[in-house]
Amino acid sequence: MIKDITGFKIFNSRGEPTILIRTTTDRGTFYGSAPSGASVGRYEAKTLNIEKSLRILRRIKVNFIGLREEDFEVLDEMVVQLAGENFENIGSHLGFALSSSFLKAATLNEPYTYFKSLSFPYPIGNVVGGGKHGGGTDIQEFHLIPTKVKSIEEAVWTNIEGIKRIKEELSKLGKLYGKNDENALVSDLDDEKTLEILSKVARELDAKIGIDVAAGELWDHKKGKYVYRKTNKELTPVEQLDFMKELINRWNIYYVEDPFNEDDFKKFSELRKWRKRILICGDDLHATNVKRLKISIKYDACNSTIVKPNQIGTIGSAIKFSEFANENGIKTVLSHRSGETNDWIIADLSLGLSPFIKTGVWGGERLAKLNRLIELWHRIEKPRMAKL
């Protein structure tokens, strides 16, 4: 039974305030904390000022006290009901942190036990970054994706070895300037030169390449164009489509996230129809929202989707979204946010729900999730990587 819920202000990896929730039950004390995005889509659940959310928590916590923590779905649905249409009543930080602590309370701190069938996700590792996360490139993220590995440890190692080799290459060129919000490397090489180095290292390690264009951040609504500051070009949606095709062909890209802004289902579907065998992934396009995924399915816009629980407000809603995606043959990618805490719950969720996890390569808050997966690999009977 839930005895008390307390909230505190803590800070995320970008130094922004966020919420830590402590739920106390007869069986123990369970914590949940919320991440934050920098490239935030228009259709995400609303965030509120942290102090305000903490005041709201003091008012609403009576609703939960005395209830059975084993009934995770009931508790999560109560959070959704209290939150209002788009989370404007409580904010998504509070929603995420509450539902995370509830799932941990229900499972005695082992959220992966909530799921029947478990397989380990392939990590999509952000190795070079730019855009809103800081860095020289217009494209927000360049990924390594080791899809041929036999264990999660080998997968995590491949991405770490990869980022080390890229670091060395950039350093040799005098183009290494540090790390960004997600601990991806920062340089001022343009998108194409970055892909050249990435593809060399990917070949050496037998890994695949991905990009998160985060095109909503490049899109200038007034001009009706995608604005690339670094390379000084402005592309119409048709030219953007051609540019994406050119990059995919030239660099043999396997995973493309948000190649167009979040309202252009049509261009997503044109790209998807052009090259069926690669993953076209919607992040801001879907915003972890079943209603938006249904539109996407009608257009055949994507065969993959990002899942970020704080985009929809609670862990329970993100689980429902993932299950709906899985039923419709859409490959899910459980994802961190650029501003993270050391909470590892998305690792457990990926184990039950997704063939991929996107959670950086190194840095404490990113490794918290990856190391949790390694730990679970050694705990679960007959662990196996997901089928792709």
Ligand code: 2PG
């Ligand atoms: C993204 C995410 C995570 P942010 O766009 O996929 O990498 O970034 O959390 O800033 O939205």
Ligand code: MG
């Ligand atoms: Mg994204």
